[in-house]
Amino acid sequence: MERKKVLILSNPGTAGFEIGRTPTKFMMMIEAIKQGGLEGTHYYVGTAGELKALLKKEHPDIVFSAAYYTLDKAGDRRNIHGLLEVEGFPYIGSDETAFGACAFQSSAEG
Secondary structure (H helix, E strand, O other): OOOOEEEEEEOOOOOOOOOOOOOHHHHHHHHHHHHOOOEEEEEEOOEHHHHHHHHHHHOOOEEEEOOOEEEOOOOOEEEHHHHHHHHOOOEEOOOHHHHHHHHHHHHHHO
């Protein structure tokens, strides 16, 4: 029986992270996922195109995104959860509308 696949996403270039290496916190998540009988994999995703290609290649059962946004072709920020919804992939976290409301409220208060 094939194990369910969990895809963990983060942005490249995050302070202290080296491309091509999975940070310790994600390695710990992958280990916990394995202990739960699932398969976990971490990827850096910088653009919407990269995300779509990765989803097509990996076809995960669920996605955990430690990144909130990715960039579209014009260089504008796109909410990753919104892209996952459009592509039909389940994910862990709030939907795009709830996330947008929280982000707006946070920036309005600051």
